[in-house]
Amino acid sequence: MISLEVRILLLGLDNAGKTTLLKQLASEDISHITPTQGFNIKSVQSQGFKLNVWDIGGQRKIRPYWRNYFENTDILIYVIDSADRKRFEETGQELAELLDEEKLSGVPVLIFANKQDLLTAAPASEIAEGLNLHTIRDRVWQIQSCSALSGEGVQVRLWRRLAVPAGHL
Amino acid sequence: MFVQVCLYFYCKCLWRCLKFVVRKLTGQCELQRICYNTKPGAARTMKIGNCRILSSRLQTSVSVHPDAIEKTIDDIMELKRINPDINPQLGVSLQACLLQIVGYRNLIAEVEKLRREPYDSENPQHEEMLLKLWKCLKPNSPLKARISKQWCEIGFQGDDPKTDFRGMGLLGLYNLVNAWQYLDDFFFSPLSQFSKAEWEKKKFDKAIGYSFAIVGINITDLAYNLLVSGALKTHFYNVAPEAPTLTHFQQTFCYLMHEFHKFWIEEDPLDIMEFNRVREKFHKRILKQLQNPEMALCPHFAASESLINM
Numbered sequence: 499m500i501s502l503e504v505r506i507l508l509l510g511l512d513n514a515g516k517t518t519l520l521k522q523l524a525s526e527d528i529s530h531i532t533p534t535q536g537f538n539i540k541s542v543q544s545q546g547f548k549l550n551v552w553d554i555g556g557q558r559k560i561r562p563y564w565r566n567y568f569e570n571t572d573i574l575i576y577v578i579d580s581a582d583r584k585r586f587e588e589t590g591q592e593l594a595e596l597l598d599e600e601k602l603s604g605v606p607v608l609i610f611a612n613k614q615d616l617l618t619a620a621p622a623s624e625i626a627e628g629l630n631l632h633t634i635r636d637r638v639w640q641i642q643s644c645s646a647l648s649g650e651g652v653q654v655r656l657w658r659r660l661a662v663p664a665g666h667l
Numbered sequence: 668m669f670v671q672v673c674l675y676f677y678c679k680c681l682w683r684c685l686k687f688v689v690r691k692l693t694g695q696c697e698l699q700r701i702c703y704n705t706k707p708g709a710a711r712t713m714k715i716g717n718c719r720i721l722s723s724r725l726q727t728s729v730s731v732h733p734d735a736i737e738k739t740i741d742d743i744m745e746l747k748r749i750n751p752d753i754n755p756q757l758g759v760s761l762q763a764c765l766l767q768i769v770g771y772r773n774l775i776a777e778v779e780k781l782r783r784e785p786y787d788s789e790n791p792q793h794e795e796m797l798l799k800l801w802k803c804l805k806p807n808s809p810l811k812a813r814i815s816k817q818w819c820e821i822g823f824q825g826d827d828p829k830t831d832f833r834g835m836g837l838l839g840l841y842n843l844v845n846a847w848q849y850l851d852d853f854f855f856s857p858l859s860q861f862s863k864a865e866w867e868k869k870k871f872d873k874a875i876g877y878s879f880a881i882v883g884i885n886i887t888d889l890a891y892n893l894l895v896s897g898a899l900k901t902h903f904y905n906v907a908p909e910a911p912t913l914t915h916f917q918q919t920f921c922y923l924m925h926e927f928h929k930f931w932i933e934e935d936p937l938d939i940m941e942f943n944r945v946r947e948k949f950h951k952r953i954l955k956q957l958q959n960p961e962m963a964l965c966p967h968f969a970a971s972e973s974l975i976n977m
Contacts, residue, residue: 512825530835532835532881532885532887533831535877535882535885535943536940536943563940
């Protein structure tokens with residue numbers, strides 16, 4: 499059987515939960531996460547697909563390096579800490595800049611409204627409105643509430659549904 | 668499957684016979700042979716730790732109290748029919764080994780407890796320690812507010828360090844606070860092309876090439892992994908004549924920070940994105956070093972010299 503490789507880029511501000519999401523996806527222990535200096539990469543096999551997931555640190559100092567990883571991206575996953583309302587503006591700005599990038603044009607984007615396990619988390623609908631997601635016209639997009647901590651809402655089949663209409667898989 | 672089971676029992680049987688024959692020939696039991704023939708330190712303690720008679724006894728009580736060790740030794744001596752009056756040194760040697768073995772286990776429990784305690788900004792003790800870290804690292808520029816971009820100057824990711832401790836909890840903070848005193852050695856050695864003036868001028872992130880605080884938390888994870896996997900046994904059994912303590916663990920962390928910094932300079936990475944590659948390589952190197960039973964993770968330290976009295 500031919501195994502299709504999919505390159506997934508995982509971005510978002512620091513402390514959004516990118517590495518936890520990555521480890522959750524690879525069914526690894528999530529109790530020893532440390533801040534990502536640089537990047538992590540993991541390959542996950544799923545129903546004939548090989549997902550190569552790149553998790554790049556979200557620290558402000560590292561963000562300029564994000565662009566080095568844009569090339570050949572099949573799906574962009576943008577993670578938001580739904581409980582960190584003070585930084586919604588900052589995260590919205592970063593996302594808007596990403597969507598303007600030429601190398602990422604047309605790449606489907608999946609936005610994870612993470613940390614829904616916290617009581618103070620904003621619902622996905624509120625985040626979608628705040629980020630003006632409905633104005634995105636040049637690509638397939640979807641917002642999904644999830645908790646990387648519990649694993650709720652991070653299923654792989656959802657990512658695939660997103661990518662298929664765009665002809666990326 | 669059947670063949671494997673047979674082979675297993677055959678080997679087991681053979682091993683027991685061999686031990687019996689050696690015992691009859693030398694007149695000494697396995698514990699005695701180890702204690703008399705192996706140098707004190709990791710080599711001896713690790714062999715003793717692998718003895719079946721001990722491992723089964725120690726397993727039943729996971730965190731044996733140091734006082735219970737004497738009784739365990741008396742029990743073993745009686746069981747093995749060793750006369751303590753003829754072999755006075757054996758009891759002392761065994762006790763030293765057991766103290767180390769039990770101490771290592773207790774240290775894991777202690778470190779794990781600290782790691783599991785999350786940083787809590789409502790807890791005045793935690794806050795006090797965090798502010799102490801700032802004062803130690805930047806004595807000449809006071810912190811303007813508790814939530815401030817200034818935290819990035821010492822290598823935290825954002826304006827509130829509390830989120831950076833994550834999976835390492837208070838263990839990370841303890842280690843960082845303890846490490847500052849060795850800072851001079853870390854960064855201002857002739858090896859690093861980086862001066863104190865640059866540090867003061869807030870440019871040190873650029874100068875050392877990585878973010879001090881979050882790398883400290885990453886190296887805490889490395890030290891924690893080495894401890895839990897048992898790799899640090901070699902080191903602790905060589906440097907701690909009695910039970911290894913939290914202080915020993917913190918010293919090990921400082922040493923690892925120091926060595927990592929040297930390694931980083933040697934590797935001369937292009938940019939920070941290479942951090943995990945360099946860290947992985949460093950991890951493998953330390954693991955390899957720790958396979959040598961003479962190894963101690965301290966500079967200029969002859970492992971068994973301080974252990975003559977064991």
